[in-house]
Amino acid sequence: MTTSLCLMVRNEEAALPGCLQSAADLADEIIVVDTGSTDRTKEIAANFGAKVFDFPWCDDFAAARNECIRHATGEWQRINAVVSSIAGGGARGRRPEFGSRSKQLRK
Numbered sequence: 001m002t003t004s005l006c007l008m009v010r011n012e013e014a015a016l017p018g019c020l021q022s023a024a025d026l027a028d029e030i031i032v033v034d035t036g037s038t039d040r041t042k043e044i045a046a047n048f049g050a051k052v053f054d055f056p057w058c059d060d061f062a063a064a065r066n067e068c069i070r071h072a073t074g075e076w077q078r079i080n081a082v083v084s085s086i087a088g089g090g091a092r093g094r095r096p097e098f099g100s101r102s103k104q105l106r107k
Contacts (some may be wrong), residue, residue: 004074006031007050008064010057013039019080020048027078031071035064 005027009016013059023030030050034042035057045052068079 001076002028002074004029004031004077005028005070006033006065006068006072006077006079007045008033008035008080009037009041009045010035011037011039012041013037013044016041016044017048020045020050028074029072031068033064033068033071065101 003026003038005023007019008034012019018036020030030045030048032042032045032050032052033055035055040094042052042054051071053067053071055064067094069077088094
């Protein structure tokens with residue numbers, strides 16, 4: 001099973017390093033869709049090996065989510081809109097819950 005962590009971000013340079021460090025061993029790939037950052041968010045993501053894509057914010061959360069899914073190659077994806085520690089909240093080394101591609105695409 002391959003996994004993709006998909007992050008929708010904007011101006012998250014302060015929180016992004018911790019998020020990506022916590023996710024380093026939890027996903028096979030990290031997709032970052034940036035919705036218009038004016039800080040170093042994209043540079044930081046790229047330095048962590050994330051695949052970074054620009055997506056102009058159009059006041060449509062679903063469109064940004066679908067852009068993440070479009071770039072993800074993993075059989076399973078976890079999609080986050082708010083950057084935080086992926087392993088936080090008591091996960092203690094467990095893999096985060098991932099949704100299957102087919103479930104993510106259903107309405």
